[in-house]
Amino acid sequence: MTDTRQKILDTAERLFGEFGYSDTSLRHIISEAGVNLAAIHYHFGSKQDLLDQVIMRKAGPINENRLKFLDHFETEAAPQPAPVEKIIEAFLTPLLAIEKNPEFVKLMGRVHAEGLMPEIASRNFQPMIARFISALHRALPDLPAKELAWRAHFALGAMAHAMTLRPEVDLEAAREAPSMIVRMLIAFISGGFCAPIVMDKETEVNP
Amino acid sequence: MTDTRQKILDTAERLFGEFGYSDTSLRHIISEAGVNLAAIHYHFGSKQDLLDQVIMRKAGPINENRLKFLDHFETEAAPQPAPVEKIIEAFLTPLLAIEKNPEFVKLMGRVHAEGLMPEIASRNFQPMIARFISALHRALPDLPAKELAWRAHFALGAMAHAMTLRPEVDLEAAREAPSMIVRMLIAFISGGFCAPIVMDKETEVNP
DNA sequence: GTCTATACTGAGATAGAC
DNA sequence: GTCTATCTCAGTATAGAC
Numbered sequence: 001m002t003d004t005r006q007k008i009l010d011t012a013e014r015l016f017g018e019f020g021y022s023d024t025s026l027r028h029i030i031s032e033a034g035v036n037l038a039a040i041h042y043h044f045g046s047k048q049d050l051l052d053q054v055i056m057r058k059a060g061p062i063n064e065n066r067l068k069f070l071d072h073f074e075t076e077a078a079p080q081p082a083p084v085e086k087i088i089e090a091f092l093t094p095l096l097a098i099e100k101n102p103e104f105v106k107l108m109g110r111v112h113a114e115g116l117m118p119e120i121a122s123r124n125f126q127p128m129i130a131r132f133i134s135a136l137h138r139a140l141p142d143l144p145a146k147e148l149a150w151r152a153h154f155a156l157g158a159m160a161h162a163m164t165l166r167p168e169v170d171l172e173a174a175r176e177a178p179s180m181i182v183r184m185l186i187a188f189i190s191g192g193f194c195a196p197i198v199m200d201k202e203t204e205v206n207p
Numbered sequence: 208m209t210d211t212r213q214k215i216l217d218t219a220e221r222l223f224g225e226f227g228y229s230d231t232s233l234r235h236i237i238s239e240a241g242v243n244l245a246a247i248h249y250h251f252g253s254k255q256d257l258l259d260q261v262i263m264r265k266a267g268p269i270n271e272n273r274l275k276f277l278d279h280f281e282t283e284a285a286p287q288p289a290p291v292e293k294i295i296e297a298f299l300t301p302l303l304a305i306e307k308n309p310e311f312v313k314l315m316g317r318v319h320a321e322g323l324m325p326e327i328a329s330r331n332f333q334p335m336i337a338r339f340i341s342a343l344h345r346a347l348p349d350l351p352a353k354e355l356a357w358r359a360h361f362a363l364g365a366m367a368h369a370m371t372l373r374p375e376v377d378l379e380a381a382r383e384a385p386s387m388i389v390r391m392l393i394a395f396i397s398g399g400f401c402a403p404i405v406m407d408k409e410t411e412v413n414p
Numbered sequence: 415g416t417c418t419a420t421a422c423t424g425a426g427a428t429a430g431a432c
Numbered sequence: 433g434t435c436t437a438t439c440t441c442a443g444t445a446t447a448g449a450c
Contacts, residue, residue, distance in 0.1 A: 004417080020322075022229060025442060036418055038445085043416090047443065113322030115227075115371070147391055154365040154395045161364020162357075164322070184354055184405045188361045191402025192395040199391065211433085232425065243435055248427065250433095 005043045007033040013054045017107035021051060021114050052120045055111065058104050059121065063128045065094035070135060081138035085190045091132055092159065092186060098178040109163030140193065147199040155189045212250045214240040220261045224314035228258060228321050259327045262318065265311050266328065270335045272301035277342060288345035292397045298339055299366065299396075303389045316370030324367075347400065354406040362396045 011033040015024045026047055030037050044050040069090035073082040082090075098105055111117055129152075136148060143151075162185050218240035222231045233254055237244050251257040276297035280289040289297075303312060318324055336359075343355060350358075369392050 026444095027442080037443095038419080039417060041444070110322075115317075115320035115322065150369075150388065150391050151395050154369055154392060157365040157368020158361040158399070159364070161367065162361055180406065181357065184357050185361060187402040187405045188358050188399040192365070192399040195394040195398025198394045199387065233427095234425080244426090245428080245435065246433080254426065 004033075004035050004039050007035060008040055008043060008050070009054055009057060012050055013058075013107060014103060016051065016054060017103050017110060020110045021116055048118065051111070051116065052118050054107070055118075055121050056124065058101070059124065062094045063125065066091055066128060067131060069093060070131065074135065082135060084136065084139050084193050085186060087132060087135050087139060088155075088186050088189050088193070092182055092189075096163075096178070096182045096185075105163055109160070112160035113164045136193065143193075143197055144199045147197060148193075151193050154192060158189060158192075159185065211242050211246050214242060215247055215250060215257070216261055216264060219257055220265075220314060221310065223258065223261060224310050224317060227317045228254075228323055255325065258318070258323065259325050261314070262325070262328050263331060265308070266331065269301045270332065273298055273335060274338060276300060277338065281342065289342060291343065291346050291400050292393060294339060294342050294346060295362075295393050295396050295400070299389055299393060303370075303385070303392075312370060316367070319367035320371045343400065350400075350404055351406045354404060355400075358400050361399060365396060365399075366392065 008029065011029050012024075015029055015032065018024075019028075026037060026040055030040065040047075040050060044053060070082070070087065073086040073090055077083065077086070095108065096105060133148065133152060136152070137143075137145065140148065162181065215236065218236050219231075222236055222239065225231075226235075233244060233247055237247065247254075247257060251260060277289070277294065280293040280297055284290065284293070302315065340355065340359060343359070344350075344352065347355065369388065
């Protein structure tokens with residue numbers, strides 16, 4: 001029976017999102033899911049592995065959508081490369097379309113904020129990330145590959161931080177107009193990618 | 208005697224930076240500092256409060272330097288407002304001048320990555336942050352205050368993420384040329400702040 | 415194969431003697 | 433101020449019932 005497994009995954013996703021990873025005990029999860037403590041370790045091995053599987057269950061479809069959007073924008077712009085703003089939009093929209101999955105965005109924000117984005121997830125995301133990097137490389141042919149990599153790193157940080165809605169920045173408005181935040185984030189990150197080049201061209205290494 | 212207190216602070220700073228907050232037990236700290244477990248709770252109250260004080264001890268001078276740099280750039284540009292790049296540079300350089308305090312940067316990166324930037328620290332940073340926000344407001348008079356606040360939020364995320372050096376982006380080069388990373392980060396964040404405006408002007412609220 | 419009951423180790427916190 | 437002893441709760445491991 002996979003019913004127990006399912007209940008654990010659903011409850012864990014909800015509680016991890018609500019209270020964060022480290023502030024959610026396994027005993028809390030089992031009490032709400034109505035299962036036994038050892039069942040978690042039987043099905044998932046450890047608390048960390050449970051988190052991995054909670055994330056992976058939802059991340060697959062999101063990453064597929066990201067690539068679909070990217071393909072769409074690239075064919076739309078062909079034979080020109082897709083513009084930077086569209087590439088960023090393709091990356092952000094499938095995750096941050098908050099009306100569809102607010103629970104999961106909250107969870108991902110928490111996971112990022114707690115520095116838990118696990119190696120397993122990181123590995124599974126790698127092919128998708130590589131696709132976006134090469135799209136950006138075509139859109140910004142003069143930007144050295146290394147500086148592009150660093151800017152992608154900065155951009156991920158901005159995105160992760162944006163997902164953890166902080167009270168300083170008008171939480172109420174955020175709830176009213178999530179799409180506004182996404183648009184502002186797209187503008188900010190695109191501006192960052194299009195900034196003047198700092199690094200010497202010579203340092204470049206082709207992918 | 209404040210010797211015990213001092214030894215605890217020094218050891219905690221080193222171990223928190225090396226292993227992270229949650230992976231550093233109080234028992235590890237006391238064994239290296241040569242003090243008793245209860246001494247930590249006597250002097251600091253809790254593990255979280257210990258972290259707060261470790262951060263606050265070093266953050267004060269850094270924030271003073273930030274304001275000094277900002278003043279310098281503003282008088283230099285007067286009567287024009289200081290340019291965005293200089294404002295960002297004034298904010299980042301005092302912390303990220305890695306040659307001077309690599310231990311503390313590592314700690315701050317860890318703290319950010321673990322989502323622990325405590326409310327106490329956040330409160331103590333508030334006046335300094337407000338100074339920078341108003342400087343940015345003068346440099347970007349057309350940008351609505353709310354969008355400026357969000358962009359500052361995004362920028363902090365990029366900075367925090369940049370402090371957690373990840374292996375994906377050429378760790379070796381990072382160690383050789385930390386100032387290069389700072390310059391790239393300044394360019395990225397400045398580009399983000401100077402991006403086209405998204406939000407309606409009407410939503411603005413004056414500080 | 416699936417699940418329950420229970421025990422083990424190590425964490426942060428606290429009370430009270432000195 | 434400091435130390436010992438102890439408490440509660442966490443994640444984990446295992447033995448054995450169905």
